[in-house]
Amino acid sequence: xxxxxxxxxxxxxxxxxxxxxxxxxxxxxxxxxxxxxxxxxxxxxxxxxxxxxxxxxxxxxxxxxxxxxxxxxxxxxxxxxxxxxxxxxxxxxxxxxxxxxxxxxxxxxxxxxxxxxxxxxxxxxxxxxxxxxxxxxxxxxxxxxxxxxxxxxxxxxxxxxxxxxxxxxxxxxxxxxxxxxxxxxxxxxxxxxxxxxxxxxxxxxxx
Amino acid sequence: xxxxxxxxxxxxxxxxxxxxxxxxxxxxxxxxxxxxxxxxxxxxxxxxxxxxxxxxxxxxxxxxxxxxxxxxxxxxxxxxxxxxxxxxxxxxxxxxxxxxxxxxxxxxxxxxxxxxxxxxxxxxxxxxxxxxxxxxxxxxxxxxxxxxxxxxxxxxxxxxxxxxxxxxxxxxxxxxxxxxxxxxxxxxxxxxxxxxxxxxxxxxxxxxxxxxxxxxxxxxxxxxxxxxxxxxxxxxxxxxxxxxxxxxxxxxxxxxxxxxxxxxxxxxxxxxxxxxxxxxxxxxxxxxxxxxxxxxxxxxxxxxxxxxxxxxxxxxxxxxxxxxxxxxxxxxxxxxxxxxxxxxxxxxxxxxxxxxxxxxxxxxxxxxxxxxxxxx
Amino acid sequence: xxxxxxxxxxxxxxxxxxxxxxxxxxxxxxxxxxxxxxxxxxxxxxxxxxxxxxxxxxxxxxxxxxxxxxxxxxxxxxxxxxxxxxxxxxxxxxxxxxxxxxxxxxxxxxxxxxxxxxxxxxxxxxxxxxxxxxxxxxxxxxxxxxxxxxxxxxxxxxxxxxxxxxxxxxxxxxxxxxxxxxxxxxxxxxxxxxxxxxxxxxxxxxxxxxxxxxxxxxxxxxxxxxxxxxxxxxxxxxxxxxxxxxxxxxxxxxxxxxxxxxxxxxxxxxxxxxxxxxxxxxxxxxxxxxxx
Numbered sequence: 085x086x087x088x089x090x091x092x093x094x095x096x097x098x099x100x101x102x103x104x105x106x107x108x109x110x111x112x113x114x115x116x117x118x119x120x121x122x123x124x125x126x127x128x129x130x131x132x133x134x135x136x137x138x139x140x141x142x143x144x145x146x147x148x149x150x151x152x153x154x155x156x157x158x159x160x161x162x163x164x165x166x167x168x169x170x171x172x173x174x175x176x177x178x179x180x181x182x183x184x185x186x187x188x189x190x191x192x193x194x195x196x197x198x199x200x201x202x203x204x205x206x207x208x209x210x211x212x213x214x215x216x217x218x219x220x221x222x223x224x225x226x227x228x229x230x231x232x233x234x235x236x237x238x239x240x241x242x243x244x245x246x247x248x249x250x251x252x253x254x255x256x257x258x259x260x261x262x263x264x265x266x267x268x269x270x271x272x273x274x275x276x277x278x279x280x281x282x283x284x285x286x287x288x289x290x291x
Numbered sequence: 292x293x294x295x296x297x298x299x300x301x302x303x304x305x306x307x308x309x310x311x312x313x314x315x316x317x318x319x320x321x322x323x324x325x326x327x328x329x330x331x332x333x334x335x336x337x338x339x340x341x342x343x344x345x346x347x348x349x350x351x352x353x354x355x356x357x358x359x360x361x362x363x364x365x366x367x368x369x370x371x372x373x374x375x376x377x378x379x380x381x382x383x384x385x386x387x388x389x390x391x392x393x394x395x396x397x398x399x400x401x402x403x404x405x406x407x408x409x410x411x412x413x414x415x416x417x418x419x420x421x422x423x424x425x426x427x428x429x430x431x432x433x434x435x436x437x438x439x440x441x442x443x444x445x446x447x448x449x450x451x452x453x454x455x456x457x458x459x460x461x462x463x464x465x466x467x468x469x470x471x472x473x474x475x476x477x478x479x480x481x482x483x484x485x486x487x488x489x490x491x492x493x494x495x496x497x498x499x500x501x502x503x504x505x506x507x508x509x510x511x512x513x514x515x516x517x518x519x520x521x522x523x524x525x526x527x528x529x530x531x532x533x534x535x536x537x538x539x540x541x542x543x544x545x546x547x548x549x550x551x552x553x554x555x556x557x558x559x560x561x562x563x564x565x566x567x568x569x570x571x572x573x574x575x576x577x578x579x580x581x582x583x584x585x586x587x588x589x590x591x592x593x594x595x596x597x598x599x600x601x602x603x604x605x606x607x608x609x610x611x612x613x614x615x616x617x618x619x620x621x622x623x624x625x626x627x628x629x630x631x632x633x634x635x636x637x638x639x640x641x642x643x644x645x646x647x648x649x650x651x652x653x654x655x656x657x658x659x660x661x662x663x664x665x666x667x
Numbered sequence: 668x669x670x671x672x673x674x675x676x677x678x679x680x681x682x683x684x685x686x687x688x689x690x691x692x693x694x695x696x697x698x699x700x701x702x703x704x705x706x707x708x709x710x711x712x713x714x715x716x717x718x719x720x721x722x723x724x725x726x727x728x729x730x731x732x733x734x735x736x737x738x739x740x741x742x743x744x745x746x747x748x749x750x751x752x753x754x755x756x757x758x759x760x761x762x763x764x765x766x767x768x769x770x771x772x773x774x775x776x777x778x779x780x781x782x783x784x785x786x787x788x789x790x791x792x793x794x795x796x797x798x799x800x801x802x803x804x805x806x807x808x809x810x811x812x813x814x815x816x817x818x819x820x821x822x823x824x825x826x827x828x829x830x831x832x833x834x835x836x837x838x839x840x841x842x843x844x845x846x847x848x849x850x851x852x853x854x855x856x857x858x859x860x861x862x863x864x865x866x867x868x869x870x871x872x873x874x875x876x877x878x879x880x881x882x883x884x885x886x887x888x889x890x891x892x893x894x895x896x897x898x899x900x901x902x903x904x905x906x907x908x909x910x911x912x913x914x915x916x917x918x919x920x921x922x923x924x925x926x927x928x929x930x931x932x933x934x935x936x937x938x939x940x941x942x943x944x945x946x947x948x949x950x951x952x953x954x955x956x957x958x959x
Contacts, residue, residue, distance in 0.1 A: 100676050104728045107688045111726065114695045115869045115884045116784075148692075150685055184689075205813035209693040209702045231698045231845050232884040234865075260847060264696045277696035279845065279884075300747055370708040375680060474686075476703040476878035479806045605804050615876045618713030622793065625715065625745050628738045628919050629775045629934055633837035633856045635920065636902060641831060 093132050093163075095146050095171035102129040106147040113275030114264065118228040118237040120221045120274050134164040136189040140268035141215050148213075149174040149185050156183035156200075156212075158190060180212075188216045192245050197252060202261040211278075212263045219243035220269045230280040238285075239274065241267055249284055256281075314359045328352035337543070337572025338362055342613065343369030344473060344492050345376075346542050346571050363494075367614045373473070381468075383527045383536055387546050387569075389443050390522040397447050398516040399550060405444035410521065411573070447518040448548050448565060457563045458553070479605055486588055486608060487581075491569060493611030495577045501601045502583030509599035510587045514566065517550035521573055545574045549582035556594045564593065677724040677757040683707055687725040687880070691871060694882035699844025700812070701795050706878040716749055717875025719772045719791035723753065726787065726871075727770065732760045734768035739776035739917065739934035746774070765937050775838075777859040779916045779938040782868035784885060790853045792874040795881065797841045797851040817849045820892065828897050837902075843890045844883055858901045858917045863889040908933045909951040911942035 096102035105124050113121060123140050133142030136159055145168060149155055155174040157164065168174055177183050180199040188194045194216070203211035222240025226249070229236045255262050255278075262278030276282070315322065329336055329352035339351040343366045351369060358364035394410025397403055409415075451457035469484035477489065490498060505512045523543055527536040547568035555561035566586025568578035587601040588608075600606055610616060675681065683705075690704035709717040727733070733753055737746040741763040749772060750761050762768050765778040772789040782788065798808045801819045811819065820841055827835040834840075840857035844850045852863055853872060863870065863883060870883040883889060893899035907914045909930040916938055918931035930951055933939035943952070 099681060101729065103681065103684070104676075104726075107684075108726060108728060111688075111691060111695065111869070114692055115882075148685060148689055150682055152682075152686065153689070206809040207703075208697050208700060209690070211693070213692065231887040232695075234886045260697050260700060264692070279696060279698060299742060299744075300751060303744060303748055303751070367708070367712065371710045374683075374707045374709070375674065375678075377680070473708075474705045476705060478703060479804075605806065609805075614708060615713045618715060618717075619793070619876055620714075621712065622714030625774075626738045626743050627775070627854075629856050629917070630838040630854045632918075632920055632934075633858075633902070637835060637837045640833075641835075644832065 092170055093134055093167055095130070095167075096143075097129045099146075102143075103147040105129075106143045109273065110144065110147070110266065110275065113266065113273050114232075114277050115275075116232045117230065117276050117280040118226075118233060118239045118274065120239070120272050122271050123273055126271050134167045135161070136217070137164060137187070138217050138268050138270050140271050140273050141187055141189075141217055144215050144266060144268065144273070145172055145174070145185070145187070151175065153184040154182050156180050156186040158186070158188045158194060183212055186212055186214050188214060191216055191218060191243055191248070194245070197255050197263055200263050202255070202258065202263060205261070208260045208262075211261065213266065214263050215266050215268060216244075218267050218269050221267075221272065221274060225285050227283045227285065228276075228280050232277075233280070241274070249282055252282065314357075323356060325349060325352035325356055328355050334573055335360070335362065337570070337574050338495060338577070339365045339369055341571040341574055341577060342366045342492055342494065343373065345369050345373045363613045363617050367617070370614055380528050380530075382539070383529065385524045385526065385542075385544070387520065387524060387544065388446055388449075390520055390524045390544070390546075391541075392440055392444060392520055392522040394521040395444065395518065396516075396520075397518045399447060399518075400450075403447060403450065405441050408440065412575075444520075446520075446548065448550070451517075451550075451563060455562070457550075458559075458565065460565065477608060481604055481608060483585075483589070486604060487567060487569070487585060489608045489611055490581045490584055493581070494613035494616070495574075495580065497611050497613070497616075498580040498584055499576060501587075501607060502580035504599065505583050505587045505601045510590065510601050511595065512551055512583065512587060514549045514551050514583055514586065516579065517548040517565070519545070519547045519575060519579065521545040521575070543572050545570050545572065545578045547575070547578040547582040549579070549586055551586050553593060564589070671755050674756055676729075677727050677753065678710070679707065679721065679724045683721075684725045687721055690880050691722065691725065691882065694871070694880050695869070695884050697848075698884055698887050699842075699848030699850040699881060701874075701879040701881045703878055704880050706875045709875065711749070711752065713876035714793060715745060716772070716774060716791040718873025718877075718880070719774070719789045719875075720749060720752070720873075721875055722789045722871050722873040722880060723770060723772050724757075726789075727753065727757055727759060729757070729759060731769045732762050732767055734762050734765065734771045734937075735773075736771065736776060736778070736936075737774040738919075739778070739938075740936040742936060763937050764941075775854050775856075776917070776934060777855060777862045779913075779933070779935045780941075782866055784867045786868040788866075788868050788870045790855075790870065790872045792851065792853040792872050792877075792879075794839075795851055795872065795874040795877050795879040797839075797849050812848060815847060817843075817892075820849060824892060825894070828894070834893070834897065840899075841892050843892060845887050846890075849892075850881065850883075850889075856902065856917055857891065857899075860889075860891045860899070861901065865889075904931055906931055907949060908939060908942075909949040911939045911947045911952075912949040913938065913942055913947070 109121055109123050123143050126139050126143055130139055130143055133139055149172045151173040153174050154177045156177050160176060165176060180186060180195050181201055186200060200212035200214060201210060203209060219242040222242055224238045225240030227236055227238055259278065264278055265276040267274045329348045335355055336348050336351045339354055339362060340346050343351065354365035354368040357368060392408055394412060395408040448457050469488065472485065472488045523541045525538045525541050527538050529536050549566035550563045551566060553562055553564040566582035568581030568585065570577045584601055584607060588604050590597045590602040597603065686705055690702045694702045706721060709720055711717060711720060735746045735750040737743040740746065753759060754761055765780040769785060770787050770789060774791040796808050798811060798819060801823055802808050824834050838856045839851055839854040840860055842850050842852055842860060842863060852860060865886050867885050869885050872881045891899040904918050908916060908918060910932050913933055916933045916935055919934045920929055920931055922929050
């Protein structure tokens with residue numbers, strides 16, 4: 085292995101246990117959409133990640149990606165790319181549509197959701213998982229219904245571009261095809277699988 | 292009072308000890324070593340390596356010892372071990388035309404460049420039990436040829452290829468890397484590289500029966516053993532830091548090219564087509580059967596009628612693996628009380644209905660059905 | 668218990684765990700859809716729980732408490748063997764108490780005690796394709812799932828009714844998950860089907876030999892197929908459990924002699940022993956016998 089030119093930030097302190105803990109939190113996040121959870125133990129296991137990643141995004145990548153998962157970065161910076169190559173080995177791809185995982189650090193300028201792999205009718209699992217870094221989570225603004233939610237739940241996500249939810253709703257016409265979303269802010273993560281129906285609180289008023 | 296049966300860990304541990312004692316047998320007889328198995332039961336070792344998908348004679352011999360000679364069990368042991376091994380890289384395709392031959396025969400031509408080489412084969416042994424083997428014997432010195440064999444011998448398929456009578460076998464556009472069936476699930480339609488990989492890991496008995504069926508009319512095939520060759524080939528890798536190929540060792544392979552007539556289609560002239568078989572070690576029966584099945588599985592792509600089991604990729608490929616098949620057949624030993632109870636109850640209900648009786652048989656307290664609230 | 672030297676935590680290597688974890692996340696995102704995965708050869712035979720074992724190995728952490736049941740019972744040999752496998756390879760705590768477990772690996776039953784949001788059920792699945800007995804070709808069943816074309820199954824169930832007067836499936840009774848995918852619940856008795864519906868626990872299904880995982884997220888709609896004039900129904904027994912007197916559990920028939928003598932006892936061993944410890948009795952309990 086070639087030595088990196090810049091001091092490399094470490095990955096997980098304990099890849100086996102840290103990877104498992106993060107995965108369980110992600111499994112729970114997608115199984116119970118709309119609940120914000122802090123990824124456990126990151127202060128110790130992953131104190132720093134390369135910019136512009138949030139720590140939670142770094143933890144997701146370390147726990148889920150490897151040489152089998154093409155990865156698309158909205159900001160493919162040098163240090164980040166080197167860090168990912170070293171710790172994950174995930175091949176970086178230039179086209180969003182070729183990626184299994186994608187990291188969006190600036191949602192305002194992200195490609196449309198339809199630019200990512202949506203799966204195929206016979207293999208809807210061959211679709212992208214998007215890690216979307218957002219400004220933070222709020223108690224209200226969106227109403228969520230669907231598998232994993234007992235009746236409905238309310239949540240707000242700060243920093244998404246206008247039209248994002250309309251775009252996502254349009255994409256749901258093609259269900260069960262679609263992308264799955266992991267919103268991250270600092271050490272927190274919120275899962276939104278394709279199966280969740282989202283309505284905006286202000287839309288309700290209009291209707 | 293009734294006490295529920297407790298299986299428990301003790302029973303399992305005791306069964307392991309009984310198994311170990313049975314494996315060892317009578318202690319007055321010297322214990323067999325993996326080295327003896329490797330040297331003296333080399334064909335058993337070869338099969339375990341092939342179907343275990345791991346070329347390691349010592350481990351295969353150990354697996355055979357541990358499995359008390361049960362080949363499928365030994366294959367399972369080797370596969371389960373193989374799963375845990377890290378991947379360091381992928382070798383280059385082996386070049387069997389550069390094989391150091393120990394055996395090479397063709398049934399299609401009487402003589403051919405390089406000649407027929409009989410090598411070590413059971414083919415012309417007369418199957419008389421040799422009672423002299425009951426006693427230790429000195430190993431006879433192997434006979435030596437007067438002159439060494441040619442270093443590279445052309446394959447028979449290439450000889451026919453010069454005339455344009457043999458279908459060309461070209462890599463797919465872009466020469467894509469084959470699927471690795473030990474890492475990815477089989478999916479359909481399966482391309483030929485995937486099918487061959489499946490067959491190479493497939494059970495010899497299953498392939499033998501499927502191949503045999505194609506000879507008996509269950510598939511329209513007229514095979515000729517174009518060439519069978521066995522010997523050692525070099526295994527090469529290209530280390531990233533070197534950038535050129537280096538040999539990391541050699542392995543024994545048996546390769547079979549079956550030649551089949553093909554009537555031609557609107558786009559392809561009449562020509563010979565091939566079925567291909569390849570297996571670790573000396574494994575002629577396996578590689579021949581594999582070649583027959585490979586050719587049968589090509590029926591659809593060649594526009595032939597597909598009527599026989601051996602021509603149905605899903606049927607063949609989904610049932611070829613003896614580790615899968617053995618597990619699932621033998622899982623019937625596991626308790627099925629719950630499903631059996633459900634069936635028993637259904638059968639009693641049907642029986643009652645059939646006999647026009649509403650009452651349940653003696654001593655029974657047959658379940659009745661109630662609407663499930665959750666579904667109402 | 669110390670773990671076995673030379674093997675990773677929970678046996679599987681980290682790359683394999685990641686591959687299975689990715690498949691599980693897609694399975695959760697597409698409820699009821701069978702995700703193909705690169706099932707590995709496990710040190711236990713195919714058909715003996717390798718799918719469930721691979722899922723458990725991929726989700727298990729050092730703080731988890733594992734319960735393994737087969738036919739509802741903790742002490743059947745295969746359940747004992749799988750529990751022992753994880754105790755050896757992961758050194759985790761195991762339990763027979765349903766409420767103490769964080770992960771429950773099961774073959775053929777769902778515990779009688781209601782599950783909680785803190786629990787994950789892992790089902791061992793022999794044949795994940797609900798349509799397989801009607802159409803064995805995967806190339807075809809995949810298309811039918813893509814089109815949500817489940818007419819084949821409805822026709823089969825309807826033919827049952829025409830022939831027998833009722834639907835003749837008593838276990839592995841097909842369900843529709845989240846109104847979209849037809850799913851095999853694994854060979855649980857249809858008695859357990861209602862427990863699949865809106866369950867607070869996450870339910871994961873693994874078929875090792877067939878190389879598929881699928882999932883029912885918590886609080887997900889799961890309907891057992893039926894017809895308006897033939898609504899889905901479950902088994903209920905006339906007599907209670909002979910050991911604990913339970914009237915709401917799935918009962919195993921135990922043959923007592925060769926003269927037709929038999930009794931019915933809870934298939935869920937933890938449920939039965941918990942009830943007995945709390946003083947519940949049945950017709951074959953020591954107390955009841957003495958009184959008789």
